Amino acid sequence: MSDLSDLQQKVIAYRDARDWKQFHNPKDLAISLLSEATELLDEFKWKTPDEIAEHLKTSRESVVDEVMDVLHNVLLIAHELDIDIPKEFERKMRKNEARYPVDKARGKHRKYSEL
Amino acid sequence: MSDLSDLQQKVIAYRDARDWKQFHNPKDLAISLLSEATELLDEFKWKTPDEIAEHLKTSRESVVDEVMDVLHNVLLIAHELDIDIPKEFERKMRKNEARYPVDKARGKHRKYSEL
Amino acid sequence: MSDLSDLQQKVIAYRDARDWKQFHNPKDLAISLLSEATELLDEFKWKTPDEIAEHLKTSRESVVDEVMDVLHNVLLIAHELDIDIPKEFERKMRKNEARYPVDKARGKHRKYSEL
Amino acid sequence: MSDLSDLQQKVIAYRDARDWKQFHNPKDLAISLLSEATELLDEFKWKTPDEIAEHLKTSRESVVDEVMDVLHNVLLIAHELDIDIPKEFERKMRKNEARYPVDKARGKHRKYSEL
Numbered sequence: 376m377s378d379l380s381d382l383q384q385k386v387i388a389y390r391d392a393r394d395w396k397q398f399h400n401p402k403d404l405a406i407s408l409l410s411e412a413t414e415l416l417d418e419f420k421w422k423t424p425d426e427i428a429e430h431l432k433t434s435r436e437s438v439v440d441e442v443m444d445v446l447h448n449v450l451l452i453a454h455e456l457d458i459d460i461p462k463e464f465e466r467k468m469r470k471n472e473a474r475y476p477v478d479k480a481r482g483k484h485r486k487y488s489e490l
Numbered sequence: 491m492s493d494l495s496d497l498q499q500k501v502i503a504y505r506d507a508r509d510w511k512q513f514h515n516p517k518d519l520a521i522s523l524l525s526e527a528t529e530l531l532d533e534f535k536w537k538t539p540d541e542i543a544e545h546l547k548t549s550r551e552s553v554v555d556e557v558m559d560v561l562h563n564v565l566l567i568a569h570e571l572d573i574d575i576p577k578e579f580e581r582k583m584r585k586n587e588a589r590y591p592v593d594k595a596r597g598k599h600r601k602y603s604e605l
Numbered sequence: 606m607s608d609l610s611d612l613q614q615k616v617i618a619y620r621d622a623r624d625w626k627q628f629h630n631p632k633d634l635a636i637s638l639l640s641e642a643t644e645l646l647d648e649f650k651w652k653t654p655d656e657i658a659e660h661l662k663t664s665r666e667s668v669v670d671e672v673m674d675v676l677h678n679v680l681l682i683a684h685e686l687d688i689d690i691p692k693e694f695e696r697k698m699r700k701n702e703a704r705y706p707v708d709k710a711r712g713k714h715r716k717y718s719e720l
Numbered sequence: 721m722s723d724l725s726d727l728q729q730k731v732i733a734y735r736d737a738r739d740w741k742q743f744h745n746p747k748d749l750a751i752s753l754l755s756e757a758t759e760l761l762d763e764f765k766w767k768t769p770d771e772i773a774e775h776l777k778t779s780r781e782s783v784v785d786e787v788m789d790v791l792h793n794v795l796l797i798a799h800e801l802d803i804d805i806p807k808e809f810e811r812k813m814r815k816n817e818a819r820y821p822v823d824k825a826r827g828k829h830r831k832y833s834e835l
Binding site: 691 | 722723724725726727730734737738739740742743745746747750751753754757758760761763764767769772776783784785787788789790791792794797798801803805806808809810811812813815816817820822825826827829
């Protein structure tokens with residue numbers, strides 16, 4: 376059983392029950408995804424590493440909610456663009472491995488163009 | 491076989507081969523996710539609906555790449571925060587359904603606080 | 606009388622009255638700026654051009670608020686980084702002009718690397 | 721002489737020389753602003769406070785460039801929306817002061833709704 380397909384089916388059923396497909400053009404879907412990513416980042420804004428660790432204990436659900444909102448939006452866009460996730464993820468992974476070869480990238484956080 | 495776990499294992503293997511866990515605090519992981527979401531949005535910037543449809547034909551791979559980069563980052567954060575994705579996704583879905591009841595939200599793109 | 610300096614003085618006085626300088630490292634300042642930019646974009650999310658025109662009439666103040674919040678954050682960062690705005694703006698303008706020469710960029714929305 | 725008006729005149733002259741007003745609807749202008757804000761944030765991604773301090777010395781121009789790109793976009797949007805910046809900035813400042821009263825907000829980085 377593929378759990379990715381299962382999640383995507385839930386996302387689509389949720390959308391269709393609300394008749395929202397009419398709003399889901401690529402630009403606004405990407406804005407929505409971006410907006411959720413910002414809400415996740417806002418959870419950590421102004422906080423020190425210690426405060427973030429504390430926040431992850433006391434407000435774990437709100438952080439997890441934001442991660443799930445981002446995932447929801449990714450799965451929705453992937454469905455709209457008819458992306459075969461396992462296949463394309465694998466393809467992109469190989470591209471990443473070529474861009475960040477282990478011997479050059481190991482222990483460095485630089486962009487591939489600066490390695 | 492769970493394909494979500496499979497993708498996450500690939501993300502972690504990729505990270506560990508490069509010794510990048512040391513950089514992966516929640517704040518920078520969220521920045522990285524945000525940054526990829528912006529790259530996806532940039533694919534559609536200044537373009538009309540027709541130009542976007544054309545772009546999705548002529549430059550499909552670069553758009554798909556950005557979606558996969560976002561997914562990569564979501565899976566990485568979910569792993570770091572030790573999130574049980576299927577369970578938490580289901581929980582958030584029920585929260586969304588309560589916020590956007592079908593009878594109120596149907597055919598509208600307003601925020602739940604304005605329904 | 607420079608109105609840029611005037612606005613920046615207000616931003617700094619506001620910050621100092623609240624003893625917030627302690628939180629204003631470059632990374633979190635940039636996150637805060639990004640967060641405000643997303644709130645501005647959210648004002649237009651899912652809306653058609655007609656709906657946006659209507660929104661700018663009926664909810665003008667909330668849109669203007671977001672633009673001012675972004676400006677507030679830019680002026681704050683520029684102050685923290687000790688940027689001479691008129692001088693650096695002029696310098697960057699010349700860089701933009703070189704990247705987007707009028708004869709190549711006229712009437713096109715492509716990135717300079719694709720002109 | 722108002723330096724804000726001076727900068728805005730340069731932004732508009734730059735735009736008009738390239739015949740770009742046709743692309744400048746509110747949604748895409750806000751996306752462009754967001755995109756520049758992300759580029760600024762990317763300058764600090766994965767970096768420790770020490771690495772950021774070092775980066776601000778060795779790569780100061782690229783950081784300043786990003787701040788100026790954000791400012792450029794804010795001034796452009798403010799012009800498009802016909803915003804009287806000094807007046808609206810002052811108005812928003814008073815709103816901020818009401819939301820973050822000195823006695824409650826002093827030394828805290830919480831959102832106004834959590835003070």
